[in-house]
Amino acid sequence: MSAVNTAPGTPPPPSTGSPSPASSGASAAPARRDAEATKTAILRAARHLLARHAHADITLKAVAERAGVSPPLVLKYFGNKDALFARVMSFEEDAAALLDAPVEELGRHMVRHVVAGQRERGADPVLRIVFAPLHGDHGDILRANFRTQVAEPLAARLGGPDARLRAELALATLIGLGVMFGIARGEELRAMSVEEIVDHYGPTVQAQLTP
Structure with missing residues (x-):
């Protein structure tokens, strides 16, 4: 059996292979699940606040803090406060x-x-x-x-x-x-x-x- 000799301390050559389709799909699926979980957390936070405060007093920052996300993420998924609360007020x-x-x-x-x-x-x-x-x-x-x-x-x-x-x-x-x-x-x-x-x-x- 032959072996490739490398000098001490020399890192192995980088892999030139591309990720398999299976591994790419596996990484995409959790990302989608995370996005859905984030949107669900934001909606739940908005509902929680709507049950305790007047609509005019609720800020996107408060919703984000309640959901454990950043305000820009709320904007990414729902656009603005009116769009978010239109979802919350819909049955x-x-x-x-x-x-x-x-x-x-x-x-x-x-x-x-x-x-x-x-x-x-x-x-x-x-x-x-x-x-x-x-x-x-x-x-x-x-x-x-x-x-x-x-x-x-x-x-x-x-x-x-x-x-x-x-x-x-x-x-x-x-x-x-x-x-x-x-x-x-x-x-x-x-x-x-x-x-x-x-x-x-x-x-x-x-x-x-x-x-």
């Missing part, structure tokens, strides 16, 4: 997941979605509507979005009389659960498992959906 994506079940199973699904969201992701799909009075004209936007993106699509799925009223009553029941779990932090409620809460509370919501 469209949350409503799609909240209503993603057959009507006859929707009460249990909605309860599970709210409680699991608060417990596992620190996010409630609809609870931010209760903070609308904090935000002046932006509160009107929040209310309008809630009506057109959550209440009206739910009402459209319900048959029978008084569909709009029943949709609002079902959502009121669901928001009450979110307030007790996430804001009042009821001890007995929070000691239950998600499925125990679903078993207790799902029929209460369902009673408005399919009377």
Whole structure:
């Protein structure tokens, strides 16, 4: 077996091979995941602040500090404060997941979605509507979005009389659960498992959906 002799202290020649496609793809995927995680953290921070401060008092710097990122990164992903809070004040994506079940199973699904969201992701799909009075004209936007993106699509799925009223009553029941779990932090409620809460509370919501 022959060997290549090099002088002591001489570094080996640099590799001339290019990275394999597999290794390039492996590095790109974590970058995409990191970007999504960063955007999620920024949105969560903005929601947190929106629930505690008036819209006019919230700065991008405060959002960035809460999310653990730099303000320029917030601008990179969302453009400006108005664009960021337009996302935060929209219920469209949350409503799609909240209503993603057959009507006859929707009460249990909605309860599970709210409680699991608060417990596992620190996010409630609809609870931010209760903070609308904090935000002046932006509160009107929040209310309008809630009506057109959550209440009206739910009402459209319900048959029978008084569909709009029943949709609002079902959502009121669901928001009450979110307030007790996430804001009042009821001890007995929070000691239950998600499925125990679903078993207790799902029929209460369902009673408005399919009377």
